[in-house]
Amino acid sequence: MKIPTPQENLQKIQSLTEMLLNTSKYIDKTEAEDLARSSVYYAQRLARNYNVISPPLWQNTLVNLGLKERGLCYEWANDLWVYLKSKKYKSLKFYYIGSAIGSYFEHNALSVSAKGQDVNSSIVLDAWRNSGDLYFIEIEKDKKYNWKERLN
Secondary structure, three states, X not given: OOOOOHHHXXXXXXXXXXXXXXXXXXXXXXXXXXXXXXXXXXXXXXXXXXXXXXXXXXXXXXXXXOOOOOOOHHHHHHHHHHHHHOOOOOOEEXXXXXXXXXXXXXXXXXXEEEOOOOHHHOEEEEOOOOOOOOEEEEHHHOOOOOOEEOOO
């Protein structure tokens, strides 16, 4: 994983905060800032914990061969979900999302929106895609994946 500079992290946190606040006037600014900071830094922490190598598909191969313990996309999503849910945000709602579910190319991530909005108004939080350098985008603008809410 390329380690972002403090300035790159700050820019990413500011960008995610602004994106969250622009999706709904009902998102609390303090919660948006905390979620952005927490997501960016926790994704990096997971990369260290997983002893990640890049690109992500190489990490997957090593996990699937039993040479590494963790680092599949659903593990990134689950671990980020558990961490962020523990913060008990009052204005935010999380979704577990998947693309190409059931296929070899299945991909899973987390998304977030204002409470009261549905998954189609959410922002994808994908820690796996860039090996711990949090990727985020409005779900409808993510052309790489066709996201669906996972209900299981």
